[in-house]
Amino acid sequence: MTAYPHLDPTVQAYADLSERERIEHIRVDRWIDYPRARQALHKLEDLLLFPKRARMPNLLIFGASGMGKTMIIEKFVRANPPNFDERSGIHHRPVIVVQMVPSPDEGRFYHRLLSAIGAPPPSRATLGQLETQALRLLQETAPRMLVIDEVQNLIAGTYREQRRMLNLLRFLGNELRIPLICLGSHEARDAIRGDAHLNSRFEPYGLPPWQHDADFHGLIGGLLYSLPLRLPSELTDSALKRLVEVNGGITASIFRMLIELATDAILTGTERITPAAILDHRVAAPTIFAA
Template sequence: MTTQPFEHLAPAVREVATQSAQERALHLYRERWVSYEVADVALKQMLRFLELPPNPRPACALLVGPTNNGKSSLLHRLVKSQPWTHSPTGVVAPIVFVEMPSSPTIERFYRGLISTLGAPSPSTWVRTGALETLCLDLLRQIGIKLLVIDEFHNILAGSRSAQLEFLNLLRFLTNRLQLSMVLSGTEHAAHAIRTDPQLENRFKPIVLRRWEPSDESNHLMQGLVSSFPLHRPSLLGEAAVAYILRRTEGTIGEVLDLLRSTAEIAIRTGEECINRRTFELNSYLGPMARRAKLAKL
């Protein structure tokens, strides 16, 4: 049997491996997705919401995890799985994605939602009630079934009264439109929801925990490494996986940063695989080390 070149790489990246070192180094920083069990289960659960009939108490979820641990990437994959389409009557958008404003007010939220839907921005003098009516009309017109709100922990940046307003808004939107909703944020988002027993009961938690040494962690890292256009296979054993998780503090974004920068060193030095030498040459600092360095300023 004839051996194909670069069999250690994912099929989609084998042609990239024939390119120059500069092109391969740049390819490392392209967006990528590696499937893993927790994310696959979460994605199926959220897509299930689209199949459910309208309900006065629609199914909702709260996606929670440490910062830089794959929440936004998972949500973007969810949204991309159901692209907006056009019909004779206008746009059809089963999923709408919006971010909670960094300085949250009901008005800013509605204006952000209107912008996401591609509608003209109302004048600044338009009152919140009119913005609400416009948003409800637009969401009905596009046939929305799932509203996704990322960075939900930003709600805590507002006053206590503002937080209560937003919690009431969530209840209002789900009840009035009978649509499912996914909120996403750090553990602080869960604290905000817990202040309202009714919403806490409605929003079922989906937790993306920090990674620890396991078969799933091994699978994730091998999947990431196989997407890097390196000429030699990178064999990451259990000790290497434990080292990576310890150095990155176990979040998928940090793991990707460390592996990407190590793979770039492997390309530029001609080592062409991730190994102990390329790890030692990497000056990457994990979150705790970065905080310690800033504390010395």
């Protein structure tokens, strides 16, 4: 095997594979560590270990679509997987993740919550029955954290619908005495502010678009370290600045552009991403990315 010191040791073996295999590897989702994400993970770990009390602290992670909110939660869930209790026959889930319904609806939310727990909801049930079943199963599975994604969907409803859903979230937090973690766009902050009592328990944590700074250099360096190109990609400040500007500082868009350029580098035999490739690259029309 040829030595590739510019690559992560776990990636070096991939650099000797075929074009097709390397391109497949390049297109796989990957975690790239950076300070804001690391700090978010530390906050989540602290909340996971927080002792039960009447007023639990909560966290709101917000930012534009494509800034990596969902990837942070997915990494956190992987680090805290369910475990099976052989004595009780119950799967205990430290972290339960549920997506907010497109518009505020308590019944549909409970259906999604039951599905996230792994319990098929009854086909016909009153709101009260759904609530009772959800609380019983949540107490059995003993989660230590409830994550609600796409919280900005709350504002799609009427004022009354929003209030009822916010009351439901506050009720769940009070009953279970576990932290609530909400994810969403900047509008998610407005949604949470609809309940003063609930809002006072949330710490807002933003993921702002990237700027051309040292943290961004670290992010790109981490990504290049993970791509099985056979030659090192040495990017200039002007190329990195353009990479930020043409993608609006959005992580998913930046990564997509670099993955396209890495694929081209393999297919053309250049085996590196060059500053010229970035400066000459034509960015495609905006795409909706996972949060």
